[in-house]
Amino acid sequence: MPTHFHLLVELDENTLQPGMQWLNGTYAQQFNRRHSRWGHLNGARYFCGGVESDRHLLRAFRYIALNPVAAGLCERPQDWPWSSYRGSAGYDRGFPFVDDGVIREFFGSEPAAATELLRAFVEEAVTEP
Numbered sequence: 001m002p003t004h005f006h007l008l009v010e011l012d013e014n015t016l017q018p019g020m021q022w023l024n025g026t027y028a029q030q031f032n033r034r035h036s037r038w039g040h041l042n043g044a045r046y047f048c049g050g051v052e053s054d055r056h057l058l059r060a061f062r063y064i065a066l067n068p069v070a071a072g073l074c075e076r077p078q079d080w081p082w083s084s085y086r087g088s089a090g091y092d093r094g095f096p097f098v099d100d101g102v103i104r105e106f107f108g109s110e111p112a113a114a115t116e117l118l119r120a121f122v123e124e125a126v127t128e129p
Contacts, residue, residue: 004042006064020046061103065122077122090115
């Protein structure tokens with residue numbers, strides 16, 4: 001996404017706000033130095049919302065995977081190179097810092113069947129009206 005990003009993270013403590021301040025601030029400073037510019041990089045201020053249920057978790061995962069498709073940046077969620085969906089859905093090895101076990105557990109314990117169910121859950125939503 002050119003103006004923002006989405007993260008779905010699990011935390012033991014309420015440490016997200018200072019972590020995001022460090023991540024966004026450090027990145028913006030380095031980017032601005034490299035490109036001789038100043039100011040904000042993201043389209044809007046930082047927003048954080050809690051996941052309230054398993055259903056909410058799954059819907060958030062699907063929303064994040066489909067966001068570049070909805071924005072017209074790619075045709076399929078697995079085509080977006082900066083998404084962890086590619087690894088979670090078995091299209092590549094994924095990012096080493098992403099643990100998709102919590103999401104994959106919802107689709108069963110047998111890896112091949114779970115991968116197919118996860119793909120169907122996300123990708124069939126692309127064709128729905």
